[in-house]
Every structure is written in structure tokens, then in C-alpha cells.
Amino acid sequence: MTVPLDRTAATPLAVQVADGLRAAALDGRLRVGDRVPATRTLARELGVSRTVTAAAYDQLVAEGWLGARHGAGTFVLAAPPGARRASVPAPDDRNATSSSSADATDLRPGAPCLEVLDPASWRRAWRRAGDLPPSDRPEYAGVPAFRAAVGEHLLRHRGLVGAGVLATAGATAGFGELVAVLTRRLGRPPRAGIEDPGYRRAVGVLRAAGAEVTPLAVDAEGLVVGNLPPGLDLVYVTPAHQYPLGGRLPVARRAALVERARAEGFWLVEDDYDGELRYDVAPLPVLAALGPDVVVHLGTAGKIATPGLGVGWMVAPPALAADLLALRRATGTRPAPAGQQVFAAWVHDGGCGRHLARLRRELGVRRGLVVDAVRTAGHEVLGDRAGAHLVVPLPMGPVEREVVAAAWEVDVVVDGLAAHHLGAAGVSGILVGWAAPSRVELEAALGRLGGVLAGVGSARA
Numbered sequence: 001m002t003v004p005l006d007r008t009a010a011t012p013l014a015v016q017v018a019d020g021l022r023a024a025a026l027d028g029r030l031r032v033g034d035r036v037p038a039t040r041t042l043a044r045e046l047g048v049s050r051t052v053t054a055a056a057y058d059q060l061v062a063e064g065w066l067g068a069r070h071g072a073g074t075f076v077l078a079a080p081p082g083a084r085r086a087s088v089p090a091p092d093d094r095n096a097t098s099s100s101s102a103d104a105t106d107l108r109p110g111a112p113c114l115e116v117l118d119p120a121s122w123r124r125a126w127r128r129a130g131d132l133p134p135s136d137r138p139e140y141a142g143v144p145a146f147r148a149a150v151g152e153h154l155l156r157h158r159g160l161v162g163a164g165v166l167a168t169a170g171a172t173a174g175f176g177e178l179v180a181v182l183t184r185r186l187g188r189p190p191r192a193g194i195e196d197p198g199y200r201r202a203v204g205v206l207r208a209a210g211a212e213v214t215p216l217a218v219d220a221e222g223l224v225v226g227n228l229p230p231g232l233d234l235v236y237v238t239p240a241h242q243y244p245l246g247g248r249l250p251v252a253r254r255a256a257l258v259e260r261a262r263a264e265g266f267w268l269v270e271d272d273y274d275g276e277l278r279y280d281v282a283p284l285p286v287l288a289a290l291g292p293d294v295v296v297h298l299g300t301a302g303k304i305a306t307p308g309l310g311v312g313w314m315v316a317p318p319a320l321a322a323d324l325l326a327l328r329r330a331t332g333t334r335p336a337p338a339g340q341q342v343f344a345a346w347v348h349d350g351g352c353g354r355h356l357a358r359l360r361r362e363l364g365v366r367r368g369l370v371v372d373a374v375r376t377a378g379h380e381v382l383g384d385r386a387g388a389h390l391v392v393p394l395p396m397g398p399v400e401r402e403v404v405a406a407a408w409e410v411d412v413v414v415d416g417l418a419a420h421h422l423g424a425a426g427v428s429g430i431l432v433g434w435a436a437p438s439r440v441e442l443e444a445a446l447g448r449l450g451g452v453l454a455g456v457g458s459a460r461a
Contacts, residue, residue: 003046013048017056025065025076031405032089033416035073036066072421089413104411105445109244109389111436112306113366116358121351128349129341139337140328142167142313146340149347150299150313157276157356158286160297163315166324169335170312171271171300175236176205178269178296178314181323182233183209190233195223197420197427199243199271202236215422218242220382222249225256234267239287240275244420244431246383246390251284258291267320268295274303276356279364280385288315296320301343303388303435304356309339363388366434366442373446374432377453382427388435391417392453393427399456400428406455410448 003020005013024030037045039053046053057074060066067077089108141147147165154160168174182190189210194202196215206213214232217224222242228235237257239249249257261268270287288297300312312335316324328334346352367385374381374392383390394400400416407414407430415431432449434442 003042005046005048013052014055014059017042017046017048017053018059021056021060022065030076032076032078033404033419034076034401035418036076038073069419072418072423104408104413105437105441106413107433107436107442107445107449108413108415109387109431109433109435110303111433112303113359113362113388113435114306115438116362117305117355118351118358121346121349121354124349125342125346125351128345129338132341135337138332138334139167140325140334142335143337143340143344145344145348146311146337147313149344153347153352154299154313154315156353158272158283158299160286160289160315163288163297164318164321166314166316166321167335167340168298168312168314169310170302170307171273171298172201172205173335174298174312174314175202175269175271176209177324177327178316178320179205179209179211181320181327182267183211184327185323186233191231192234192236193228193232194236194422195238195242196422197244197417198236198422199238200420202271203422206236213422218245218247220245220247222247222253223257225253225260228260230264232264232266234269235261236269236271237287238271238273240272240283241277241384241387243271243273244389244391244415244417245427246387248284248384248386254284254287254290258287258294261291261294266294270295270297272297272299274387275299276304277360277363277388278386279360279367293317301339304352304359305343305346309343310336311339311343362439363435366439369439369443369446370432370434373450374453377450379453379458382429389431389433391427391429391431393429393458395457396428400430403430403452403456406452407449410452412445412449412452414449 003017005016021030021036039057040050043050043053057066065076065078066074068074142165146167150165151163154163168177179190189212191212191214192206193214193216194206195218203213214229216235217227222239223237239254241248257268268287268291272286275283275286286297288295297315298312301309367390370390371381379392381390382393394403400418404414404416417427417429417431437445
């Protein structure tokens with residue numbers, strides 16, 4: 001990195017280094033998401049002491065331009081006003097929002113496919129929910145109609161029989177409540193294992209609670225159960241569709257994981273964020289069906305309908321569920337009922353089931369479009385035939401960051417794998433989602449993304 005320094009000037013060197021980094025962000029040499037050199041490395045390159053570069057970084061962190069990620073380094077978080085082009089949006093991790101450019105097509109995973117949502121069915125659900133009388137007391141476990149609707153949904157689409165459902169404000173919110181319950185039970189924050197690469201927001205929940213987070217190895221089929229370390233209090237896993245690599249945990253591994261949880265006394269947290277979205281074969285049994293005594297099952301309406309409802313669900317062993325309800329009563333917190341009533345009405349009149357049938361068909365077609373575009377560009381894909389995203393593996397090194405930036409230059413927003421690793425980066429690549437845009441927008445964006453990918457080597461090469 002070139003940072004001009006004038007050693008005869010009265011301006012301190014640390015200030016000059018900070019000014020040089022701001023200038024690099026202003027003219028586009030540094031972009032949001034780029035990792036800057038370590039202070040020691042930059043000091044060696046510039047021929048100054050590490051104290052100088054550390055002071056410059058501290059200033060930029062205080063101003064909000066830079067930020068550190070534990071075990072990964074220091075990254076550019078924002079660009080100064082007047083930057084040459086809008087910065088590449090930061091990864092939003094399964095909850096993609098609209099791009100900051102009106103012309104860009106957002107292919108980050110996480111958004112639902114609203115193009116196939118039947119407006120008439122959706123309006124009927126809202127009208128039915130609006131006709132209900134107001135409640136006169138809080139429902140800490142959730143609205144009864146919602147809990148019954150989710151129980152039916154889990155039976156029909158996930159094969160979970162006799163589920164005792166608790167409403168949540170979403171899967172991540174439910175996980176936060178569970179961590180709080182376990183902290184009270186243990187008298188300390190839990191020691192948690194989570195897949196690496198994995199879901200960053202779950203890591204954020206754990207770290208915010210002061211939990212000790214241990215990265216767990218995954219391969220193309222999901223969590224490597226034989227590599228679990230001893231001494232864990234919980235293991236957070238995405239068995240139906242490992243996030244973000246997309247593997248499906250085999251039945252043998254699921255059974256082994258449940259047995260280890262029973263033998264070693266840890267809880268399994270099953271994040272079933274898109275388990276309904278399979279379009280090749282029937283889904284494998286959920287962990288909660290194999291180990292109802294040790295598994296907490298989390299689900300959400302955000303991927304099949306809209307995150308705007310703000311509803312999810314949890315199925316937990318009775319004692320743990322009782323502790324969660326006790327915590328809600330003690331703190332007066334509970335998930336809002338309005339979204340629950342809408343979802344219940346939508347399930348009750350069959351709108352949810354019909355929507356899922358349309359959704360699976362559409363997502364299957366869209367996945368085919370993505371795979372064809374990627375392979376035409378000379379690359380392979382990683383991920384099961386499920387959900388609404390896959391991974392395009394890329395060579396190790398700076399290629400991933402370059403592809404993300406190049407895609408942004410042609411108005412396509414994709415997410416890189418580097419930000420999903422807890423520790424040292426492993427496999428490199430980009431995540432490509434296909435749910436958010438219309439099919440016409442998707443096809444156009446894939447043409448532009450294919451041009452970017454055609455210009456770089458594949459991971460295999």
C-alpha cells in the first residue's frame with residue numbers, strides 16, 4: 001500500500017498515515033470490506049515504527065472508517081463522503097437488504113422470493129388477522145392460533161410430530177433468549193461450538209452474551225461430528241442446509257451428533273432457516289425428531305414469506321421451554337402478536353402450503369439458471385439442491401475480494417466467504433443467491449456476473 005510521507009513536515013507521521021488511508025478510500029484504492037495490512041506489516045513497508053501505524057489505525061477506528069474482526073484482521077467499514085463510487089455493501093448474512101445502488105441487483109442470500117407470493121392470499125390473511133378482537137393479556141408462549149399453525153406446518157413440511165411450539169421474534173432472537181436461559185442455568189456464559197464458516201449473527205449473539213465461541217470444522221456434507229472438542233455446553237448447527245457452504249448433514253452424522261450430545265451433556269441448537277426449501281428429494285429428518293430431549297429447533301417465516309412479519313418459532317425440551325417462559329415473565333418480554341396472527345391465518349386457509357409449492361418450483365428453476373451461468377463462465381458450484389443460494393469456489397488469496405468488487409462495478413452485489421469464517425480463512429469463494437430479484441432481473445445480473453467470473457481462474461485450476 002502506497003502512503004506518501006513527508007518526514008520533514010511538521011505534521012506527525014501517524015496523522016499522515018491516517019490521511020493517506022482516508023485518501024485511498026476516497027479514490028477507490030480501498031473499498032468497504034477490504035482488509036488493511038497489519039500495523040506491523042504496514043510499518044515495515046513504510047519504514048516507520050509500529051507505534052506510528054497503530055496510532056493511525058486507532059484514529060481511523062475511532063472515526064468509524066476501520067474496524068477489527070476477531071481473528072481475521074482490520075477491515076474498511078466505511079468510505080469518506082465523496083468517495084468515487086458507492087462502496088460495496090457489507091455482507092448481510094442470510095438477511096440481505098436492498099442494495100445502496102438503485103441499479104444494482106442484490107444476489108446476496110437471505111431475502112425471500114416475493115415474486116411468487118400470491119397478493120390475494122396475503123391480503124386475506126391480513127384481513128382475517130385484523131378482524132380478531134384485541135387481547136387483554138400477554139401470551140408469553142405465543143398466540144395459541146400461531147402455535148397451532150406452526151405445529152401443523154412442522155408436521156406437514158418438516159415431519160416433526162407433536163411439537164410443543166413457542167413463538168419467537170425470529171430464529172436469531174430465539175437463539176438470544178436461549179443463550180440467556182443457559183447463562184442463568186450455568187451461572188456463567190455458555191461454551192459454544194459453531195460451524196466454521198457459519199452464521200455470523202449467531203456468533204454475534206454468543207459474543208454479546210460473553211460466551212466462549214469455538215469454531216467447528218465443516219466439509220461438503222456439513223458439520224464434522226468426529227472433530228467436536230470436549231467441554232461444550234451447546235453446539236449450533238444448520239443440518240438441513242449448512243450455512244453458508246450448503247451441505248446436507250447425512251443421517252449417520254445426525255445420529256452420531258445426537259448421541260454425543262446425550263453422552264457429553266451439551267445442547268444442540270438446530271437452525272432450520274430454510275429447511276422447507278428442498279426441490280429435489282424429501283428432506284431428511286430434523287434433529288429435533290431424532291433427539292427431542294437434547295435438541296432445540298429454531299425456525300423462521302422470514303425465508304418462506306417475509307422478515308417483515310417478525311415471527312419465528314422454537315421447539316425445545318419441556319424443562320428448557322419452562323425456563324424460557326419464566327425468563328419472559330420475569331422480564332415482561334414476549335414476541336409481538338400481530339405477525340403471529342397473520343401467519344396463522346395464512347396457514348389456516350392453505351395459502352402457506354400453496355405458496356411453498358410455487359416457491360419450490362420457482363427456486364428450482366432459478367438454481368438451474370445460476371448453475372448454468374457459473375459453469376459457462378468456467379467455474380463449479382458448491383451446495384446441495386436446496387435453499388436459495390450456492391457457493392462459487394475461488395482460488396485462495398485476494399481473488400475473492402477482487403471478484404466481489406468487480407461484480408459491484410457491473411451492478412451485481414454478491415457476498416464473499418471470508419467474512420463468514422470465525423478464524424483463519426479456509427475455502428474462498430462467493431455466495432450467490434437467487435430469491436430476491438425478479439427472474440428477468442436475475443437472468444440479466446447472471447450475464448454480468450458470468451462476465452466477471454470468466455475473467456478469473458477457478459478454484460480447481
